[in-house]
Amino acid sequence: MEALRDFFLPPAKSTLAHEVDALFWFVHLSSLVLTIGILIAIAYFIIKYRRKSENDVTPVITHNNKLEVTWSVIPLIITLVLFGWGFQTYVSLTTPPDDAYEVNVTAQKWLWNFTYENGARSTGELHVPAGRPIKLIMSSQDVIHSFFVPDYRIKQDVVPGRYTEVWFRVPKAGESIIFCTEYCGTGHSDMSGKVVVHEQEQFDTWLADNAGGGGGKPSDLAPAEWGKQLAQEQACATCHSVDGSQMTGPTWQGLFEETQQMSDGSTVTADENYIRESILNPSAKIVDGYQPVMPSYQGQLNDEQISAIIEYIKTLK
Numbered sequence: 001m002e003a004l005r006d007f008f009l010p011p012a013k014s015t016l017a018h019e020v021d022a023l024f025w026f027v028h029l030s031s032l033v034l035t036i037g038i039l040i041a042i043a044y045f046i047i048k049y050r051r052k053s054e055n056d057v058t059p060v061i062t063h064n065n066k067l068e069v070t071w072s073v074i075p076l077i078i079t080l081v082l083f084g085w086g087f088q089t090y091v092s093l094t095t096p097p098d099d100a101y102e103v104n105v106t107a108q109k110w111l112w113n114f115t116y117e118n119g120a121r122s123t124g125e126l127h128v129p130a131g132r133p134i135k136l137i138m139s140s141q142d143v144i145h146s147f148f149v150p151d152y153r154i155k156q157d158v159v160p161g162r163y164t165e166v167w168f169r170v171p172k173a174g175e176s177i178i179f180c181t182e183y184c185g186t187g188h189s190d191m192s193g194k195v196v197v198h199e200q201e202q203f204d205t206w207l208a209d210n211a212g213g214g215g216g217k218p219s220d221l222a223p224a225e226w227g228k229q230l231a232q233e234q235a236c237a238t239c240h241s242v243d244g245s246q247m248t249g250p251t252w253q254g255l256f257e258e259t260q261q262m263s264d265g266s267t268v269t270a271d272e273n274y275i276r277e278s279i280l281n282p283s284a285k286i287v288d289g290y291q292p293v294m295p296s297y298q299g300q301l302n303d304e305q306i307s308a309i310i311e312y313i314k315t316l317k
């Protein structure tokens with residue numbers, strides 16, 4: 001059984017991998033059983049009901065209720081089980097735990113860049129602690145890429161102009177390969193990387209050693225600190241308070257993940273994509289009670305700067 005598993009699938013290194021694999025085996029083994037059953041039935045009927053003499057006449061059969069109900073209800077039950085199970089697995093694949101450790105991922109032709117909460121950066125290698133849920137917040141600087149780690153059974157498109165998320169938890173230290181699995185040009189097949197899973201202590205050491213990254217660029221600050229600095233440079237505080245008071249625009253305090261009432265009656269959760277849209281295209285959604293007076297920062301702030309400002313807003317609780 002283990003040899004069969006290793007033949008068909010890469011090693012299952014994340015907690016999600018086991019859930020996905022269970023479903024994989026259920027679908028494939030039940031299909032195999034059904035296929036063999038059908039083949040045997042076909043062979044049996046060919047022999048049993050073959051034409052034995054010139055005078056053989058097939059009787060007229062209009063219907064058979066018992067048979068028809070049986071072959072409708074059994075597949076229906078199997079399909080419902082598959083749906084329920086598949087949906088459950090989909091939900092756990094797409095719902096990161098609240099205490100997940102967040103890493104920002106920026107894809108570009110043809111590299112993976114990772115930014116950590118203390119400002120550490122790495123290219124091509126994603127460093128994470130073992131045993132903790134990891135949530136990646138991903139965006140692309142150019143074309144669509146896709147983040148794929150076969151060992152973890154996770155795959156998610158990385159799209160320019162918006163954020164997508166993926167999460168995983170790996171119980172043991174080790175390494176796994178990252179592939180780009182969306183064709184993105186000449187270097188697509190070289191756009192690989194690896195996840196390096198450390199024990200928590202080794203990870204803390206790695207993170208501390210790489211804090212700041214070196215070079216004195218403003219981006220060497222922690223993203224949230226850089227975001228605070230950018231917000232000052234851009235004079236965001238002219239309209240947005242950080243202490244809950246109401247100014248020309250809504251306050252940033254407690255904004256992140258908050259449900260916002262829009263002037264058109266709809267409600268929006270202030271997640272990364274909403275804040276990004278509000279910075280680039282402020283008039284797309286107007287919070288109830290405010291005027292559409294904010295200018296667009298399209299061309300003034302790049303993706304990395306916007307991500308930093310969002311990180312800053314997240315800290316304003």
Ligand code: CUA
Binds near residue numbers: 182184185191
């Ligand atoms: Cu990036 Cu293919």
